[in-house]
Amino acid sequence: MKNSDITRKSVLAYGMGGFGRQSLYIIQNTFLLYYFVSVAGLNSAAVGIMMMLAKVWDAINDPIMGSLVDNTHSKYGKVRPYILYGAVPLAISFFAMFAIPQGLGQTGKMIWATVFYVATGMLFTLVEVPSQTLLVRLTDDSGERMRLARAKSVIGTFGVILPPVVIPLIMEKLDDQWLAYALSVGVFAVLIAVTYLAAFAGTKERVELSDSTHIGLFAGLKALFANKYYRKYTISYFVYGAASAAMNGVMMFYFVARYQNATLTTVLALIMMVGMFGASIFGKNISDKFGKAKTCIGGLCLSIAGLLLRVVTGDATMFIMIFGIFCYSVGVALYMACLWPMIGDAIDYGELKSGIRPESMAFAGVTLISKIGEGVSAALLGSALGLIGYVQDADVQTAGAVLGLQHLSSTVPLLFVVIMLVILLTNDMDKKHAEYEKALLAKRGVTA
Template sequence: MSEVLSVKEKIGYGMGDAASHIIFDNVMLYMMFFYTDIFGIPAGFVGTMFLLARALDAISDPCMGLIADRTRSRWGKFRPWIVFGAIPFGIVCVLAYTTPDLSLNGKMVYAAVTYTLLTLLYTVVNIPYCALGGVITSDPTQRISLQSWRFVLATAGGMLSTVLMMPLVKLIGGDDKAFGFQGGIAVLSVVAFLMLAFCFFTTKERIQVPPSTTSMREDLRDIWHNDQWRIVGMLTILNILAVCVRGGAMMYYCTWIMGSPEVFVAFLTTYCVGNLIGSALAKPLTDWKCKVSIFWWTNAALAVVSVAMFFVPMHATVVMFAFIFVIGVLHQLVTPIQWVMMSDTVDYGEWTNGKRLTGISFAGTLFVLKLGLALGGAMIGWMLAGGGYDAAAKTQNSATISIIIGLFTLAPAVCYVLSAIIAKRYYTLKTPFLTKILGELAQGARRNQQEFENLPVSKELQN
């Protein structure tokens, strides 16, 4: 019988993602606006910088996964990276939100260097953290519960960051917004470090994997040959692209469409409350019905709601708040499920070829996730620049207004439609098949190992 995880350990694991979201959500929602309207960097350059830095960071993800898979310490494979990477990560966060008095070219170089370092150090902490969830337990029910706790707390961390950021900017900086942003992220970075330390001390790696005897090239080849991993990778890039584009456009939407930048914090609060409810609903709904069905139906509903938002009049504030709440519930409902699906592809890969590649599997997923972030950030910057966006203007031209509305509503809808179709048609690890896989793994069977084929227990399981 599998071990039932304690609430303390589930909270501890969730605290790790709460810390990540304190920084991740802040960067996703505020950094484009910070660079264009506070630091004074052109939107087109910021879009290109986001694309290149995140693409470089995405390339580093598999490397970090391979390193983590080969780590041996008394604390395990993944936990040491979480706590020892936290301090430099926090320092670079503050540097990224610092505005030195430089020429425009100097500002662009400074932003590119500090932002790239920020994304790379995020990788050092977050790749091992995500992989940790795959070795705490192998029980599907406990995994759903663990991931539900994770995303409830991740949502709370994101809410803490995004809702408190602007009040901290005002409190610390007053009229000096540049100093306020620097001080605000410094406070939040300290909180994130304490959460990561708590995660380290309260979690345990239970699934012990023998040291890898294969090369990194072989591991990369094996993970690419895992067809279900490729499907989850496609779903990941689509879903993060949807949330990145909408989140990045939200400040512009509140400022230029709704005409009230102050509404932004209320928007975020409403969205985050929806996120909390969505995360909490994931386990009971997946207890009731196969998680794959829940996943694709929810993505279909997200597409419908996103299209409906396009037709909301500019000043229909109450209606838009209702839509934002529903989007928050639905999006965060599928997020824990998607991460469990990633853990399932690790089991599937082990069942297929006898190799459990937890670190590189999650690193590969974060690779495509960051490609989605790169494309999303670049799309916003390039489209705003193409539409003639002017941060210093009193009003924006009609092309820019249409672009902001489209980014906030229709672009995410396209991503959700594609995600629903791909999950329904191509993802095969539904509950009955996964149960069979886990049963065979529990008996030590491997489909590609001839010596197991003649064992009676293996024949029973295959039948």
């Protein structure tokens, strides 16, 4: 029979992993470039290139990690051991990335930044790919996957909100910005480790499949490339990674340059919290009524409307800027609420068509493609700061630089989100899912 009876404890524990993922993600994308450039004093173009080149290794590392997980068999299951043993090293590496020793010279600082940026990316893959794969190891019911995804989105919202609230407040209280970043990121590093370990402790892999057969790396990749739904979802997530990195990476620069106030990230975070929290809670209800595909499309249309408002008005008032970002946040939250369950549905479709089920390779591919999108965006931002005339350590930026920052935080993400919408407009999984599910259960010899 289908495995669909998930306990509340498992739902809560699985959701805890969302805090670890989102807090790491938002801190890295919102504060890291600013920290490297304005606090550590590294060259922005060099940092951007370093971040992009680091993704080349991810292109090799992530699929290998996915293949390793798919072929793992242990007393803890297929994916949970990696969450257990990787959580603490990930937290340590993440902290070190924001704790560059002040006594190092420019070369030493760049080496330190590179080593721990790469290490954090690898360890994030080690933990997050299994954490995402856990979704399809807990249940094979599409509706229950939405329930699990909702829990992860709701709890993950706090990971999105707390860092932009806490870190600027600590920066404002302490004159020593090096110490401010080390203390604040250190606190979140501990929380990242604790929440991932909670996800390990509170869950148990319950879906039993005949998956003892070794899945080769190239066979798994071939099956994924042939999966039309998987291609759509991963390409859309690549573009989302670029859009998110573009907006988050430049907002600190924008607030300081236009409003001379870094703590506006706190206001922004609170506004985003309201939108994302509501969308996360009601995302499942909306998708139950309209389907995951239409919910995604509707969310992206709302994001486009919010960004377009900012572009057309040029953030004429702070209210317009905040309202535009609120609309963007609600829209992408609806997209994210449906993405991971849709990846699960795509994995089921792939098993039906190819006869193999490279679950972790599938989620590793999604993680990889997002990181590549973020890396490309970070590299472009690092170079764009110089092109728009942004002057490091300047008390006042030129009007041209401020305008450039405004476009980097609105026009560039708008273009990316439009591309996401075009990609997903042809997604027909909602119409075909029941048919695919029935055929897959019959192929497994399972009674629905």
